[in-house]
Amino acid sequence: MGYKVAVVGATGNVGREMLDILAERAFPADEVVAIASRRSMGQEVSFGDKILKVQALDTYDFSDTDICLMSAGGETSKEWSPRIGQAGCVVIDNSSAFRYHQDVPLIVPEVNPDAITDFSKLNIIANPNCSTAQLVVALKPLHDVAKISRVVVATYQSVSGAGKDAMDELFQQTRSVFTAGQMTQEKFPKRIAFNVIPQIDVFMEDGFTKEEWKMMAETKKMLDPKIKLTATCVRVPVFIGHAEAVNVEFESPMSAEQATALLRSAPGILVVDKREPGGYMTPHEAAGEDATYISRIREDATVENGLAFWCVSDNLRKGAALNTVQIAEMLVNRKLLPRHQAA
Template sequence: MGYKVAIVGATGAVGREIIKTLAERGFPADEVVALASGRSAGAEISYGEDRVLKVRDLERFDFAGTQLGLFSPGAAVSAVHAPRAAAAGCLVIDNTSQFRMEPGVPLVVPEVNPQHLARRPKRGIIANPNCSTIQMVVALKPLHDIAKVRRIVVATYQSVSGAGKEAMDELWSQTRGIFVNDPPTPEQFTKPIAFNVIPHIDRFMDDGATKEEWKMGVETRKILDPDIQVMATCVRVPVMIGHAEAVHVEFEAPITERQAREALREAPGVTLLDTRDDGGYATPLEIAGEDSVFVSRLRRDPTVPNGLAFWCVADNLRKGAALNAVQIAEELHRNGVLDAA
């Protein structure tokens, strides 16, 4: 027997990827409902090879009898409709930033802290972390188990798909415009993104950090270890899909490159691709559509005690969003949590 599953924000880039991922992985769903704003009602989205979902109006949808809701509609929409769904008995996995740091809401990456999926949370909501946090903690978990992470300095190189379909369209139109002498006009970003990099994701905070940089710190502590210090610089780059990160880690105890390599080779969700020759590393272009977090350029950092540095890359629409949400749902299914709803 399968579940009734609602996909909220179904017409967005992440929503479409969630629908695709559910079908590809054969999640046990007897009925899948695609929900979005009223202006998208009636649109059609493919589910697997032979099914088509007709988008329904979120405002009018009754969540009673729906066991699982996968939300990616934007934080303001989730703030209203995720609690409404939970009150109707639907267990919500929310991909927005709305609930991540709220007490009583588990923030989960299944390869890192699956223990939080053993029972239904009281509020009926589980949060999916930020895309840049997810790939970093997946790579860090096997290393943290060996030597315990003390401090992280990370620079991200985040693709435009992390800002949505309109941002992807802006990169495309600006790139094309440059070749026909049509000067770019920024709309989704603060400066032109074509042939440029922008060290600004989300709003600025009082201390000079951006909200995206703040998220990486607080989310890493909530997921992995409350004592870890994180210094992040988050940068938007002119890439369609795939986030990359240069990560420098200081550990509390000694850890060798060999130990790290062995741990990463065995770690769930990680692919170690690091041959130290031309092309012996992962880049966003080649990993689009892949499920793993790819780790490359692993080496000792001699500037701090017990230091290592590495490069990691992941598809932000898959492991950074849709896949992580579906993996949470799969773990809830295995644990019988959805059956108890």
């Protein structure tokens, strides 16, 4: 027998992507269950060539389920993930609810796979923020060789990171520009169509936003607590795909050629860097792809041992759903599930 997998938040952007990726990668599941809030009960979602009817979270029994992929938001996760874990089901949580909990491993398989063994106290594993996930995939092979001391990153984040309503708002506002229709603004603090917004999440006392703080805290937890990181996170009028301009300072020299070679051989990364018009990746091209793409690798002469590069990834996949499924695959491959049902 295979595994029983529940996807909580199955009607959302990331939940639907999780179902697609489970099917694409032929995850060894005998049964996949789509779960959401009571108001979505009875809706239908696709899983491969099957149609699943959505079940309600508050009435579902997790005691015979092996893995729960949780993508229903932080408040829902805070309430339900510990309960689900206590029922013997391992929760892989896509929200920020448990990322900084000392008993919950925060995992990107290409970066810190061995940390996964620490999940058993709460039966919860955390998935990082979408902007952090692609960043640490790119930083890890470089840090292993030349130790990173400081990172400065500016993100260009698509609206899908804020959910389906945010994508609808960009579409409606864009249409309104061309039709002189009414411009509605609900999801973002300013108009997003043909604009950029230098705020993602709420502001903190020091002037950084919560999104920027997440990148700092999560990079330290997964990669190295000694790394200093500062971020400016910007929402841009792109539907899918996050881009990042990354500047790195190392403790020892790192040439552009050496960095390119390291990145080319690293898992989960594809280098597209032709140093000619169009010889780089953009969010549009990365949408629907699993890889984290690196372009425009160059040395930064303004600091000692400096390097700059451009990093692009599909935020719904590697930034969320794909990484979650990869963690589930690690649980299976390392035989770490509390109740291993496979024959």
